[in-house]
Amino acid sequence: MNTVRASAISIIAGCCIQFLLVKAFPDQPVLLKVPFVVCGASFCGMSSSGILKNKFWAIGCGIVYAWIFIASAFIFKGMGGGLGTGACLAVLMFQGLMLLGKSVKKLILSYKFK
Amino acid sequence: MKKNIGLFIFSLVHLYYVIRLLSNGVPIFEICLLIPFVIFAYVWGYGHYPHNQSTDASRIPSSVISASMGGVCCYVLSQYTGPILACGIVGLLASFLRHLFKDKKYHELPYSTYCGCFVGMSAHSIIPDAITVSILAGFSGLLFATTKRSLEGVGGRLGSISFASVVCYLLIHNYIYS
Numbered sequence: 001m002n003t004v005r006a007s008a009i010s011i012i013a014g015c016c017i018q019f020l021l022v023k024a025f026p027d028q029p030v031l032l033k034v035p036f037v038v039c040g041a042s043f044c045g046m047s048s049s050g051i052l053k054n055k056f057w058a059i060g061c062g063i064v065y066a067w068i069f070i071a072s073a074f075i076f077k078g079m080g081g082g083l084g085t086g087a088c089l090a091v092l093m094f095q096g097l098m099l100l101g102k103s104v105k106k107l108i109l110s111y112k113f114k
Numbered sequence: 115m116k117k118n119i120g121l122f123i124f125s126l127v128h129l130y131y132v133i134r135l136l137s138n139g140v141p142i143f144e145i146c147l148l149i150p151f152v153i154f155a156y157v158w159g160y161g162h163y164p165h166n167q168s169t170d171a172s173r174i175p176s177s178v179i180s181a182s183m184g185g186v187c188c189y190v191l192s193q194y195t196g197p198i199l200a201c202g203i204v205g206l207l208a209s210f211l212r213h214l215f216k217d218k219k220y221h222e223l224p225y226s227t228y229c230g231c232f233v234g235m236s237a238h239s240i241i242p243d244a245i246t247v248s249i250l251a252g253f254s255g256l257l258f259a260t261t262k263r264s265l266e267g268v269g270g271r272l273g274s275i276s277f278a279s280v281v282c283y284l285l286i287h288n289y290i291y292s
Contacts, residue, residue, distance in 0.1 A: 002209055004205055004224040005210075008206035008209060009206065011199070011202035011205065014198070015198060035198040038198075039198050040270075044269045044270065045269060046270070046272075047268055052269075061269075067144075071144060072135055074138075076134070079236060079240060079277065080233045080234065080235045080236035081254075081273045081274065081275070081278070081279075081280055082273075084232055085273050085274045086273075087269055088269065088270030088271055088274045089131065089132075089148065089270070091268050091269045091270055092155040093148055093151040096154035099154060099158050100151065100154055
């Protein structure tokens with residue numbers, strides 16, 4: 001399955017889940033945001049396996065995206081690509097975090113063996 | 115110094131995004147958590163992504179046309195289903211384009227269509243008509259074809275390209291009508 005199909009299917013699944021949740025809990029307005037978060041997180045999941053190496057990294061990246069979404073949801077309302085840009089920043093931040101961690105680990109190990 | 119135009123465009127888009135976050139009252143300590151890691155990823159990317167981004171010119175028309183089509187379809191469909199479901203439906207249909215056009219030159223069609231789709235997700239109050247959407251989506255298709263190798267494999271790359279074209283439109287629109 002290519003990444004576009006995977007993302008599109010997860011978006012449609014997110015919309016279906018939101019529909020069921022709204023039916024079950026009609027007095028929870030926060031549920032209306034579910035498809036937007038699922039959509040943005042699915043863009044994070046479109047990253048290649050070279051960047052998100054396993055499922056746990058994908059979960060971590062999704063959490064970072066949720067944080068960016070909370071901060072930016074009302075600022076970029078109605079602007080096409082806003083969710084994708086937030087997702088891109090989340091992936092870059094997560095990638096930077098992992099690369100920095102790797103570099104620090106390498107530095108500590110080299111210092112230890114000197 | 116080697117030039118990487120694609121990475122430069124992405125960095126401008128992300129800088130605009132962060133400035134908008136700051137100007138709309140997002141706490142600065144949250145931005146300070148975000149920025150250093152993103153800069154580190156960019157510095158790493160500058161060393162790793164190819165600088166020679168020669169684009170196959172024969173792929174540009176197909177990218178522009180498919181992005182335009184994707185944008186307009188998503189924009190029209192979003193009137194009935196909402197932007198998210200419209201994006202999902204158009205994306206799902208676009209993913210089958212690869213089976214219809216088997217030539218290697220058309221392998222990027224699902225991606226360019228999906229890229230145009232994000233422009234079509236814009237609210238009707240921001241982009242008022244389908245013709246503007248088709249032009250902006252076409253522009254995002256052009257950007258997609260020319261920045262193909264930058265941030266390769268990073269999720270949200272297509273969204274950033276669409277965001278760039280929507281922001282360009284808004285800046286020009288605001289300049290003309292101010």
